[in-house]
Amino acid sequence: MGPRRLSTIRVRLSRVLDLTRPDVCAALGVSENDLTDDEVALPQAIGEAAHHLGYEAILAPSAAGDGNVLAIFLDNRAADSVLEIVESVDGYVADGGPH
Numbered sequence: 001m002g003p004r005r006l007s008t009i010r011v012r013l014s015r016v017l018d019l020t021r022p023d024v025c026a027a028l029g030v031s032e033n034d035l036t037d038d039e040v041a042l043p044q045a046i047g048e049a050a051h052h053l054g055y056e057a058i059l060a061p062s063a064a065g066d067g068n069v070l071a072i073f074l075d076n077r078a079a080d081s082v083l084e085i086v087e088s089v090d091g092y093v094a095d096g097g098p099h
Contacts, residue, residue, distance in 0.1 A: 003091045003093050004093070005090050005092065006092035007088040011057075011084075014081065015054060015078070017057070019058060020060065030046070035063070036063040050073075056076050056078060
């Protein structure tokens with residue numbers, strides 16, 4: 001994978017499906033392992049359902065390791081939602097830092 005741009009973005013969203021919360025996962029009948037496993041069918045189905053239900057984003061544990069992922073559905077953004085680029089670093093590579 002070649003160099004990428006890594007950006008820090010300030011967000012304000014009102015309808016986020018927070019899959020980092022154990023109570024939300026329990027209500028959906030899924031575990032963190034279900035969300036981070038190599039099999040992607042279930043997470044994709046949850047994403048499609050969340051999009052269809054009008055969620056602006058999903059916050060979920062990262063399958064790549066530590067941390068979380070915020071996937072934003074741009075076409076579901078509310079009028080008062082905020083997405084603002086705070087900082088960007090060019091030349092970022094997947095091994096963990098800028099080059």
